Amino acid sequence: MIAIYCAVRDLERRLERSVPEEREPFTVRAWDEFESTAPRADCSVVLITWLPGASETESLATFKRHHPQHPVVLVTRGDMTNARALAGMTVEDVVWLQDVERDLPAAVxxxxxxxxxxxxxxxxxxxxxxxxxxxxxxxxxxxxxxxxxxxxxxxxxxxxxxxxxxxxxxxxxxxxxxxxxxxxxxxxxxxxxxxxxxxxxxxxxxxxxxxxxxxxxxxxxxxxxxxxxxxxxxxxxxxxxxxxxxxxxxxxxxxxxxxxxxxxxxxxxxxNGKIGGRSQRVHARQSVTTKPAGKSDDLAS
Known part of the structure; x- marks a missing residue:
């Protein structure tokens, strides 16, 4: 399941259609409902059209502090003001609203x-x-x-x-x-x-x-x-x-x-008083490695 927070009714279907076919979207319009639903989802998509001053911006920051391992894709308008506001946010990926059909499936x-x-x-x-x-x-x-x-x-x-x-x-x-x-x-x-x-x-x-x-x-x-x-x-x-x-x-x-x-x-x-794991900063990606099994020529067992 993919949890979607979208308070803009006209954009709900647009986000839902952009989720990979093999994932069932579950869309909510109220933030408290999102907070209760999201931890049970594989990942979440959060739409905040304008970040500066939006109550959802602080709510998302609080959610990520409480659920640091839960992955979130933030969807917002591609605007310089929004881009500057991303600097202090911790999410796994960001997709511009105008590119959502193209970029959201891969991000999810x-x-x-x-x-x-x-x-x-x-x-x-x-x-x-x-x-x-x-x-x-x-x-x-x-x-x-x-x-x-x-x-x-x-x-x-x-x-x-x-x-x-x-x-x-x-x-x-x-x-x-x-x-x-x-x-x-x-x-x-x-x-x-x-x-x-x-x-x-x-x-x-x-x-x-x-x-x-x-x-x-x-x-x-x-x-x-x-x-x-x-x-x-x-x-x-x-x-x-x-x-x-x-x-x-x-x-x-x-x-x-x-x-x-x-x-x-x-x-x-x-x-237990201990929270493990860290979220990645926006656009910061980690990679690691190990090599294949079977007959791949790069790898040995």
Missing amino acids: GRTCVLSQSRTLADALSQGRHLPPRLRQALLLAISAPRPVRTVSGLAAAVGCDRRTLWHHWNAACPGPLRVQDFLHWVLLMRALGGKTRDRSWASVAEEVGMHPDSLGRLARQLTGLGLRDLDTGRQATVADLFRTRVLGQVLAGEPDKLMFIGQNAVERERG
Whole structure:
């Protein structure tokens, strides 16, 4: 589900039609209703036509302080006054209202990818069914500032043999997904999170330490979609596959957490007096890497 806040009735359908087809929009006009709905959504779209002086601007800032891990796409008019007002805001993406049909589908797709990546981080940090060494390794794989390309490299980084990781993985996360595949999914999700309309796949691939052809083969191997398919706003589809194939197996030992860990993790952490995770600044994008499984020539296991 995509939560949409839109107090302008005439723009509701325009926003709803711009959400990726595989995501159901849920539109509200009252901010208090948005605050109760949004934490249960994969991501949110907030329309504030003019930012300076709008009550919603401060309400959004307060919402992001309370829900720092929930991804938000802000839609506003492309105006210099609005552009200046963005400087102090913390959201995951910004789309100009005049470009909403063109740019919102991809922006929502990227934020869905970000949402699932954060869900994975929550799942791993709270996954008590995972042996400590395996949990440490998987958390390192998704948070390392530099790529962890192979299982051997990951094992070395946490001070064990790769066979130890394989043993722990097979015992705690049984299923078709291998440790190598986990690393490859992490790489693909990070690549998708860094792809914007203005960035080429060659630039994204270089950032994650791969050749574009290898990244394309990896995307097709894991999802059945090529880079051109993903360029058309199919990131949300990949986010769904990630939830099913990766989160579903990683949380096999605690299936009850799969429905709640991403949506309610921040609220639970706040109840414990500690809030984890940070939102990205507007236009600031992070990328990380790891390399594919299977026969890709850039990667080894």
